[in-house]
Amino acid sequence: ASGGAVAAVDLGATSGRVILGRFQGGAISMETVGRFPNTPVRTPSGLHWDLIGLHRGALDGLSRAFRSEPAIASIGVDSWAVDYALMRGDRMLGVPFHYRDERTASGVEAVHAVAPFEELYRRNGLQFLPFNTLYQLAAEGELLGLADGLLLVPDLIGWMLTGARVAERTNASTTGLLDVRTREWDLALAERIGVPAGILPSLVDPGTELGVLLPHVAAELGGQAPVVAVGSHDTASAVVAVPMRADRAAYISCGTWGLVGVETEHPVLTDAAREANFTNEGGVDGRVRFLHNVMGLWLLSESVRAWEDESGRDIDLPDLLKQAAHAPAPDAVFDANDAVFLAPGDMPARIAAWLSERGLAVPPSRPAFARLIVESLAEAFAKAVRKASELSGVPVETIHVVGGGALNTLLCQRLADRAGLPVLAGPVEATAIGNLLVQARTAGFVSGDLEALRAVVAGAFEPLRYVPAASRVRA
Numbered sequence: 341a342s343g344g345a346v347a348a349v350d351l352g353a354t355s356g357r358v359i360l361g362r363f364q365g366g367a368i369s370m371e372t373v374g375r376f377p378n379t380p381v382r383t384p385s386g387l388h389w390d391l392i393g394l395h396r397g398a399l400d401g402l403s404r405a406f407r408s409e410p411a412i413a414s415i416g417v418d419s420w421a422v423d424y425a426l427m428r429g430d431r432m433l434g435v436p437f438h439y440r441d442e443r444t445a446s447g448v449e450a451v452h453a454v455a456p457f458e459e460l461y462r463r464n465g466l467q468f469l470p471f472n473t474l475y476q477l478a479a480e481g482e483l484l485g486l487a488d489g490l491l492l493v494p495d496l497i498g499w500m501l502t503g504a505r506v507a508e509r510t511n512a513s514t515t516g517l518l519d520v521r522t523r524e525w526d527l528a529l530a531e532r533i534g535v536p537a538g539i540l541p542s543l544v545d546p547g548t549e550l551g552v553l554l555p556h557v558a559a560e561l562g563g564q565a566p567v568v569a570v571g572s573h574d575t576a577s578a579v580v581a582v583p584m585r586a587d588r589a590a591y592i593s594c595g596t597w598g599l600v601g602v603e604t605e606h607p608v609l610t611d612a613a614r615e616a617n618f619t620n621e622g623g624v625d626g627r628v629r630f631l632h633n634v635m636g637l638w639l640l641s642e643s644v645r646a647w648e649d650e651s652g653r654d655i656d657l658p659d660l661l662k663q664a665a666h667a668p669a670p671d672a673v674f675d676a677n678d679a680v681f682l683a684p685g686d687m688p689a690r691i692a693a694w695l696s697e698r699g700l701a702v703p704p705s706r707p708a709f710a711r712l713i714v715e716s717l718a719e720a721f722a723k724a725v726r727k728a729s730e731l732s733g734v735p736v737e738t739i740h741v742v743g744g745g746a747l748n749t750l751l752c753q754r755l756a757d758r759a760g761l762p763v764l765a766g767p768v769e770a771t772a773i774g775n776l777l778v779q780a781r782t783a784g785f786v787s788g789d790l791e792a793l794r795a796v797v798a799g800a801f802e803p804l805r806y807v808p809a810a811s812r813v814r815a
């Protein structure tokens with residue numbers, strides 16, 4: 341295969357980045373050309389994403405990408421899932437909401453009144469999360485009647501870059517409005533819950549070209565390139581870049597969320613899967629991401645935010661985690677899946693209340709608190725891995741941790757210990773790598789199925805291996 345460069349725009353819940361990927365002889369190397377914060381904004385209408393600010397960050401990063409590599413073959417965009425803008429003509433109707441905004445309760449009730457959860461699960465295969473797009477839409481009220489279009493966040497950025505309006509399929513699978521078997525819009529369900537079918541854009545698969553940059557965008561960036569759909573749901577891109585043997589491994593894409601699961605060929609829609617609240621999201625190349633959302637590093641970052649507010653001083657997270665490793669392990673953990681931890685706000689107070697209500701001891705210091713959070717996460721991850729294996733029939737021999745959580749050595753070790761399985765940590769930038777790989781395949785710089793793409797990852801990023809304590813003692 342020939343060589344060349346592609347650019348990934350990867351928007352995370354706390355920051356965005358633009359990363360150049362260079363491919364030569366089937367090998368990848370990366371250069372980060374832009375990083376910008378993603379700070380949600382609260383207004384009287386609720387909690388919103390600063391979408392225009394994120395677009396600005398993407399543009400600035402992309403113009404640096406063109407300076408570094410004038411002949412970029414394509415651009416791909418991924419972000420978190422479920423959130424969207426309603427459109428009318430070429431206008432965005434309002435500022436997109438953050439999925440942690442608490443307005444969705446009414447939407448959940450309204451949807452379940454006409455389509456009970458058991459039926460929804462049969463149709464869309466999704467775990468219950470109160471912010472799934474269909475619940476958000478049911479809470480929109482009158483605005484929905486004004487809309488003639490809907491764009492999920494990465495598609496919205498794609499539209500700002502090219503003018504094209506599509507719905508990339510992996511991310512569309514998180515809306516609750518995609519049929520889990522056919523992977524086409526479930527128009528009957530949409531109609532039943534009051535979503536006009538006409539607002540749902542045409543679906544495209546990863547690898548589809550959206551179009552080239554609009555003239556004013558190309559002029560600003562100082563270059564021209566097509567935008568190509570990738571696994572635009574960040575978790576779909578991350579799973580592409582897990583250097584695993586999918587028939588024998590589980591993965592955890594660990595950032596703000598911990599997405600814990602396995603990759604399967606077919607959805608798992610059993611009563612047991614529904615009761616365990618496991619999801620069947622659409623993956624790249626038609627694979628299924630059978631996984632469960634566990635509250636991730638959010639528990640830690642939101643605690644740090646509260647402590648910083650309280651003391652007026654910045655906290656160094658690596659330093660806190662070092663102290664946490666020396667703090668005593670707690671006797672009991674809290675349930676990292678509890679929905680009380682979902683909304684922004686005082687996290688240490690909510691964790692303390694959770695413990696007190698059950699007669700459990702509240703950690704006496706911040707390092708002990710951080711230790712408890714890490715132990716609780718490790719336990720929830722280990723449990724979800726066991727469940728994923730049991731429900732899907734995939735015999736899990738190894739757990740791969742990718743994303744920022746791969747840098748958390750305490751978390752990775754305690755996960756290995758609690759799961760009794762080896763943990764392979766890295767790459768940290770799995771999401772951006774998955775985004776780059778799908779583009780590189782479209783451009784002809786790499787070829788093959790997901791296994792071939794994972795071999796490219798394995799060749800460039802050596803994972804760190806954590807061995808469970810029990811087998812260390814035996815060895």
Ligand code: LFR
Binds near residue numbers: 420421423439633
């Ligand atoms: C991770 C993620 C999860 C999704 C959550 C909300 O960044 O995309 O997969 O459940 O954010 O969109």
